[in-house]
Amino acid sequence: MSVERPDEKQRRVLGRVDRSAFVGRADELLRIVQHAETPESAGLLLLLAPTAGVSELLRQAYDELFNRRGNVIPIYFSLQREAKTAVSTAIEFLNTFLTQYLAFRRNEPALSLTSPTLHELLDLAPPADYDWIAQLVQSFNRERFNDDDESLIRWCLSSPQRIPAKHGRLCAMIDVVERVSLPAERLALTDEIIRAFSHADVSYVLAGLRRQLLRTAYSLQCEIDETEVIRVEALSEAEAGLLVEQLAQRHRVQVSAEVRDLLVQQFECSPFLISSFVQSAREFGVSLTSYLACERLYVDEIMGGRLGRYFAGVLEEIVPDQTMRQSLIRELFESSTAPEEQPRFEAWKRTLKIETEALERILRGLHTQEFISWDGNSIQTDKAPIAWKDFLRARYRLEVAKESRALVVADTITDALKRAPRTMARYYRREAAIGLRQSLARFDSQLIPSVLLDYDRFRDVYKGLPPAEIGNLLDADTDLVRLPQVVHVASCASFNPSTLTMCDEERSVVAHAFGEGKYTEANQTVWLAAEIDSKLEVELDLTKSWFESLMDVAKQSGFDGVQIWLIAREGFKPEACEFLARHRAYGSSRQQFELLSSRLGEGAEGAKDANAVHEFEMVVPMGADNELIVVHAVEEIARRLNFRPEAINQIKHAVVEAFINASEHSLSAERKIYQRFRAEDDKLVITISSRGIVPMTVEARNGEMIAPPDEEVLGNRRGLGLNLIRTLMDEVEFERVDDGTSLRMTKYLRP
């Protein structure tokens, strides 16, 4: 099942963006809709991180259900942070429910966005709904003036249960993410919402902060066993990048690829923070085309813009008292500067001079917002979001250290600029890592050629051989070793933060495992693996240093049955191999690691080049026989794919024709031709495009062969080039583009 119906225009009702512009969360959207449409379905809890952004997801789900015009009547209600009484919020819920119900029944999406009074809603009620809504309004008037707030609240929240069954099944989507540790009154309202829906015979979706909602549901003794739970994960980096681009386009903000990627890293893929930032860029007319422009705006935002106001607002709600807030800022900041010394509850109680209950409430609030991690005793501050830490530092310097604002701003900008390239370098290194953790996690007693763990032997037998031959030899190798079954993997830094001085977190891991499929003391083993950054074969000294560092980690952590495994791109020098062998450690090159990973079964993430797609792009000016530059490039690419010489020649000629075709016909003012080569395992796809006019002879047809060339050659020498292309390549089609032409040609690899 899919929620996309390209043949039908999706009406936007509550959604703030079109479906096509809604980035990420496709799986979650599908599950929400499926949940709503499943008969007898009860509750669905969406658990998410504080700035993960779920409101638009729920609105998109609302739109989807609204447009399906099925048996499910969607209702969306968001519990806002703005101060309101519980009673007024409950009445607002009643209004919202009735408005959206009638909007659905009347098939009038615009009605969902209005705020009619109850009497106006009654006037809008279709005949089939008039009676029960009239009764509802009468009951409300009685309850409203009954002087029993609690009863009124419960009555309002239970109003959806009054919908006649034959009119459809309600699915209430309630967003309680904004809920913070608030005054008791609002706390009670949220509890009432959860209680009302979990015990009602309506389908519901509750979205809330992950460190809070589940706990609350349990504490209210909701029917958790029958409740589905979705943990809404962070957007992927690719999705977050796409979000930046779409927001920038929507808000007409220029953003360069470099700044886009920086924003993704700096805001850690948070849709809320990214969205706020881009809106501010629009508001202040800032082009996000340089790190400088980006970080200047960022600091403005942290110091008092949208981001600063958001964090300040949350902090104020957690700690309303200003003096206490200042003290808390001091404690939080000073703890963050010494992450290895985790403060304790009692220490904070003393320094903050605060009662146990008050401190618990504060810590619970900070923990829920994920500004700290609190296990009841120790308080960890180093895992908080980057933007929060920057905000905290600025507030500390201004309010606690009483430094001048100009100095704080200047320092924050310079620090952010110095950090930006480091942030990106860290990202690039992470992307280039071999996937040690993912591969080790898939160790599950597989048999693999032992040579993959022994660089010395691998170098002698396999190094320099073509990949296909290596594969064949490995398949035939009978000297096998059984990998252990790994039960837990974590970074070395999780056990010993000092390893971060040696390498990035993802480049050294600890894997707890059992050998031979037996869960016994004797079979328990701990693998410590590390990826060494070295351009050449690793020397003995460096190998020793790494071995000893990992053994130190093992010793400090009290590991028994240790197995060391070092991986280096180009392997190890002979004396280093000897050292490893003497100490019964494994040493592999990157190639060996990738070969091993590819043998671990389905979902090989470690073997990144298996079935990988490689893309090359070129932009070449028209004229001056520049097609020859392109031809040389494509020749090399085709050669790497092992195309036969004849096929390579055909590809070259086709590329030449496509290039000169674009040069001659496009009348492009920019005089550039864009080439993209996508090399896959079984084919080469070449796209040649240019801006400009679309010639009359060119139509956006896909893959059609026109009349055989030899019938047209002498009679009509026009169109020779296109004929030639269609003869030389396996598939040829013109892609539809807004401006100019784009010709896509495919050549399949034949044995």
Next chain:
Amino acid sequence: MADSIGFFARSRCVGTAAVIYASDYLNKVSGERIERECKRQLDSGCQALVIDFRGTELVNSIGISILLGVIDVAEKSGAQVIFSDVNSQTAQLFEMLGLTRHVVLARDEQEALTTLTERSSAAPISH
């Protein structure tokens, strides 16, 4: 056997035949050079054109169009046209585009000239 280069394609005369040497890339520019040289030779009374492709690795459709024009002009002048030393890939292209129905492909320049000699020997003598 005069050789000529520069504005015109490199060529040499062998009796009543002219051997014109195509460059490594037969495109519009080099094609037009060949065309100019061929016309010059025909205007000088040449009765056969041998276009030698020993140095040609790449051709494009504009170059081929120009060759078709040369073939036309040569046919109208009553001159023969032979292509020599065409590599297999280029020969395939010529085949695809039907050129080989109008010209003979010779293995090399020598074979081309020999063919021309044999043909002219076999031609009937008109009285």
